[in-house]
Amino acid sequence: MLTGLAWLALEVTYLERARTFYEGTLELSVRDERETELRLAAGETDLILRRPAGVPRGGLHTHYAFSIPAAEYDDWWDRLDAEYDLEEVQFGPSKSLYLYDPDGNCVELGQQDVDGPGIDGLFEVVLEVEDLERAESFYRDLGFETVDAGDDRTRVRMHGPMALELWEPHLGIADARGGVHVDLGFETTEPTAALEAVADRVRQVDRVDDEEVVVRGPDGHVLTFTI
Numbered sequence: 001m002l003t004g005l006a007w008l009a010l011e012v013t014y015l016e017r018a019r020t021f022y023e024g025t026l027e028l029s030v031r032d033e034r035e036t037e038l039r040l041a042a043g044e045t046d047l048i049l050r051r052p053a054g055v056p057r058g059g060l061h062t063h064y065a066f067s068i069p070a071a072e073y074d075d076w077w078d079r080l081d082a083e084y085d086l087e088e089v090q091f092g093p094s095k096s097l098y099l100y101d102p103d104g105n106c107v108e109l110g111q112q113d114v115d116g117p118g119i120d121g122l123f124e125v126v127l128e129v130e131d132l133e134r135a136e137s138f139y140r141d142l143g144f145e146t147v148d149a150g151d152d153r154t155r156v157r158m159h160g161p162m163a164l165e166l167w168e169p170h171l172g173i174a175d176a177r178g179g180v181h182v183d184l185g186f187e188t189t190e191p192t193a194a195l196e197a198v199a200d201r202v203r204q205v206d207r208v209d210d211e212e213v214v215v216r217g218p219d220g221h222v223l224t225f226t227i
Contacts (some may be wrong), residue, residue, distance in 0.1 A: 005122060007183075061105060067119065095109040135218065140199055
């Protein structure tokens with residue numbers, strides 16, 4: 001049903017400060033720039049930096065993960081370690097490093113099977129939810145599949161267009177938190193079919209047309225289904 005992650009939007013206090021981190025430090029290229037919003041390229045996915053000047057707002061304290069080629073990992077570590085307090089975690093044969101952006105979002109750079117050079121995609125987003133069972137059911141009906149659950153049942157991991165982690169409030173790796181009022185855009189061939197799958201559980205429907213549907217999920221996250 002959902003075929004790709006079109007964008008992730010983050011709320012930032014100062015656009016220029018956030019731009020220095022994402023364009024300068026992480027070497028993302030700028031796709032579009034407006035007075036209160038900056039859109040950068042993370043592979044095929046857009047990373048949107050947005051000042052809180054209206055709705056939808058970008059996500060707060062969002063934990064998410066960029067894909068980097070496995071062979072580049074050590075270079076990234078050496079370059080970032082001089083300025084940031086990095087944390088490293090091994091996941092099977094792959095490693096990830098964690099650092100925080102200027103607005104308190106936990107950014108992961110993880111070894112993935114991508115071409116690069118540099119950041120080449122966004123493979124995980126973590127959402128904070130109030131009721132894990134309700135949220136899991138909601139995203140399952142959008143086509144995500146549960147692949148892992150924490151022993152204490154405060155989180156589940158689901159696979160779809162990217163990895164989606166649903167967390168009841170707690171601190172994770174590197175003291176990360178799940179994002180609140182996160183704005184996610186999903187590619188799909190049938191936006192109205194995605195709406196029909198979850199229409200009975202959305203908080204509200206903001207827009208419906210032939211090419212795009214915008215809803216608020218049960219935990220207040222803004223989800224756009226777009227062609």
